[in-house]
């Protein structure tokens with residue numbers, strides 16, 4: 001099957017492909033595939049596609065360059081072993097997600113897996129041959145099962161049946177999948193999926209314990225509804241994206257300059273109740289705080305993320321504490337102390353309602369009396385942390401301002417006892433609050449640094465680089 005690597009296309013052609021994909025509501029990868037399937041090539045002059053596929057330099061990963069460019073397993077090889085369970089269909093999505101991140105995926109399917117999904121679809125998605133037979137004359141000329149085991153950076157068994165877990169925990173190697181696993185001395189990640197009764201069976205429990213003791217990593221299974229009617233419990237395979245994240249973590253060889261440092265990050269808005277169904281809030285999305293927490297975690301820090309109510313998935317690999325009100329956020333921060341670094345990104349409400357009602361406040365028919373809310377100041381969490389006796393080494397506050405950004409931020413730096421303030425102009429015309437980009441200024445005793453408009457995860461990485469430099473300098477001072 002022909003494939004396209006966008007990286008190798010010339011600029012104009014790439015642009016034409018991008019525009020065409022956008023017009024048709026496809027990703028560049030999907031668009032390229034459709035074109036190749038239709039046997040056409042790209043003519044950028046006319047923005048049309050014609051001619052022979054062979055005329056295009058064949059490329060693969062390329063169209064995916066935009067998906068998670070920092071994924072730690074990029075360029076690595078994963079050997080995916082698919083076993084015979086209902087969740088086998090999810091492994092197709094797993095392959096797709098890994099390919100999107102430029103991971104080379106080779107696949108072994110057990111015979112039983114072939115009852116659930118076809119090697120054809122697996123091969124089409126992984127863009128490589130699918131292995132299934134141990135006694136294959138062609139593959140075994142050079143002891144293929146040993147090669148498959150050794151050439152992978154990681155073996156992932158997903159879904160892992162009760163059967164394969166039993167086999168590998170007992171050293172049985174009676175088919176290609178189990179022989180590869182027995183012949184491997186590398187890292188193996190197992191994603192079990194089975195009926196909860198099978199999972200809770202003492203034999204499966206023993207096998208899972210043995211595998212963990214032998215150094216296999218196990219992800220899931222999760223709890224929830226099962227494919228079998230009216231059955232629920234623990235046994236669902238971990239979601240493909242959870243497995244993708246775990247693979248990233250296992251294969252992450254990046255330096256961990258913040259290893260050993262404990263960080264508290266607050267993020268999102270707070271909700272201050274008016275009654276059981278109403279609250280006062282603000283427009284903070286939590287995206288910036290979540291991005292900073294993830295970047296710190298990727299740099300090796302132990303992160304406690306104290307999050308107000310947001311619509312974001314909890315980042316993997318850190319401890320997320322969910323709160324609603326400013327008072328709850330204050331308590332969560334206090335109970336997470338001591339810490340080496342505290343970064344207050346949350347837009348904490350300045351006031352709470354002190355006459356909030358226990359029951360829903362009803363409109364009074366005919367009454368013209370306005371309902372009045374009495375407000376009291378919330379605890380100032382940043383100021384509290386900035387003036388602690390056992391103060392964290394680095395205290396960073398965020399200042400969302402709509403006017404006099406630098407003047408207000410400088411005043412905040414002093415008043416709150418913070419080391420740095422990250423100030424941003426959130427006046428409505430900037431479109432920044434809730435958006436994906438941010439334009440910030442970093443204030444410290446060294447002065448003011450003006451950063452350009454950046455995606456929030458870029459702001460996060462830049463801030464983390466600053467933090468790393470700060471701690472490196474601190475070590476040299478000692």
Ligand SMILES: Cc1cc2nc3c(=O)[nH]c(=O)nc-3n(C[C@H](O)[C@H](O)[C@H](O)COP(=O)(O)O)c2cc1C
Nearest residue numbers: 083084085086110112113161162163164193194195
């Ligand atoms: C419809 C159906 C669904 C199955 N689902 C699962 C499952 O989710 N997990 C599991 O461990 N076994 C499941 N099995 C049983 C396995 O397919 C069976 O144990 C098989 O021998 C596993 O082979 P393998 O481990 O080589 O893939 C299922 C069987 C059938 C018929």
